[in-house]
Amino acid sequence: MTSSHPSDAQAVSASSSARDAALHDVGATKPVLANPLTEKDETVRSPDLETREYRLQARDVCVFYGEKQALFDVSLDVPEKAVTSLIGPSGCGKTTFLRCINRMNDTIEGCRVTGKITLDGEDIYDPSLDVVELRSRVGMVFQKPNPFPKSIYENVAYGPRIHGLARSRTEMDEIVEASLKRAGLWSEVKDRLRESGTGLSGGQQQRLCIARAIAVSPEVILMDEPCSALDPIATAVIEELIDELRAHYTIIIVTHSMQQAARVSQKTAFFHLGKLIEEGPTEVIMQTPRHKKTQDYITGRIG
């Protein structure tokens, strides 16, 4: 089940939207609040409150690091132009899942992924798919701010330069300015674009990394605990920024903080020991979780 035929892209796309419909129907037949807490082995799914498009879908994704299995049959639909948060205790596989989406797991030796992740109906693990192109569509922001040891300008211009997005200097200047503005950093750095990106504060560095990801105009942005290395003030700035970015991008964020998930995300998926336990609208997960483990985690009994 690892690949689809590229020629069937249209068909797959069509069938996946059919599957969505099916999924919605299943959800619709189960009233959310009527269900008591369960401990069943399948993922508990609550339907989204508003209808959204799902261009990014994962089906039965398993990940192995050598002999060890890190993810077990994860299936998740990611709503378009919204924030989806992945929560769960350390080592539960949420980062692993996130890194599957732009195939960053390829860079880890001995890592194997099975199942299917589709972006616009195209299987991203299809051998014929160009990883470089995928990663230009699915950007990533890492746990620790990792600006390149280059100037602020060069940090942002890095991606566009690689992908040949700017035909002239002025175009590049425009891309850099627009990206920095969108990342809320422009006013702070516009007079020192030539200074090193590593000289900024932690929060500024992280926004620089977000600007760097934005600069290649991705459709999806993956964020791996983007605030874990930041202080509360810088965290608040980033969270606000994420909320603004939601209008333009599909965002998936891994976070340790339940409050953060509640503040920034519309959909939440709870992982535990490599399994997707429960997923649904953030309010539902936070207020009326249906799985016992989810409730234990939310109330601080595990993790």
Next chain:
Amino acid sequence: MTSFIVAALLLILLGLSYSQGYLGGRALAATGVRLHSRPRYHGILVAIWCLLPAILVLGAWALLGPGLMRAFVMSYLPPDVQELGPHQLNAAIRRVEAIASGYGVAGAMEPWETAAGVALRRMREFAFLVVIASAAGLGILGLLFARRRISPRLRARNSVEWLIRLLLLACSVVAVMTTLGIVVSLFNEAIQFFTFVHPFDFFFGTVWNPGFSTTGTAAIGQYGLLPLLWGTVMVAGIAMLVAVPIGLFTAIYLSQYASGRLRAVAKPVIEVLAGIPTIVYGFFALVTVGPYLSRVGSVLGIGINATSALTAGLVMGIMIIPFVSSLSDDIMRQVPRSLRDGSLGLGATPSETIRRVLLPAALPGIVGALLLAVSRAIGETMIVVLAAGNSPVLRFNPAEPVSTITVTIVNQLTGDSDFSGPQSLVAFALGLTLFMITLVLNMVALYIVRRFREQYE
């Protein structure tokens, strides 16, 4: 026999004093008093108090003994011998010493020689006994003194720590002083050389023709450094041309592409190259590479000498590969993985990531590694002795024989040479030049490497 006795004495003193101190401390602790230092430290402190005087006595004897013995022998020599020149006097004293040691000497023994020999032997035995006895006596005195000092409030631990610091300091002083000593002696001899040859003629002369020391001081010869310096630069340059691309690309492959298992095998194997003795490389250059190059040259219609800058440089380059690859590999792996992920996450290919992020980030460190490799290439001797053709002429064609600074030092110091003539002294001037070049390169390299380190800590 004597060294055995000395060793035995020191060991006995050590065991005795440590146990005395330790037991003393423990006995005190057993009475219920709270000791400042644990018994172990009392033991060590007493041992130091005991051994230090004994070692000082033995050391003083090792330094002063020979001079005293010589004075003793002198008093036995007949007046006519005493008035001989220094060389003959030394010879006479050596004869007496040989008789005393019982080795026997060539030729008939004069009666005074025998008498002096016997007396010297007795004197030596007596002196040895005195020294051992006084060392032991002083040691015991020190032991008793330190033993009496043991008290609950004695800060033995602090004293021991202080002495250990002193010991470590002394060791580092030895290293520094040795370096200084070498530099000073290089300077001294080089200055002596510059009394024969003007520094300007040495540093800017283009002809190297030192002549032979046997032809007398009249023929001083010409000592132009430039042909040798040029040869050195050329050979090292060719070596770097070989080593830098191969080494660097190897490092990139190993650090970025190779699987863990391949790396675990390949890296040690490449490092074996660094373990091959340079004389073996030289041999390989002379017997295999040189003739091969010369054959290739004749096929292509260019004259390539079997022993040339090219041969030596090529083989030296192979020798240096592990320096470049191993150091660069380590440096590139020091670049945080997050930078690599950041670049890959933006859709850069592995090679774009290496070219635009990893290499620039690692560049200072790699430059440092390359400079270390250059100073290694410049100081390399054996390969060049065998394969560069030893022809100290200023030539610009790498396919012709050259000579380097190191090779010339070897030439000037081997064989019959009089160490007071410019022919030998020039070696020190050359050595000094070489030392300065590598010193500057190393300093620059260390500076660059240190700056690189700071960036990621």
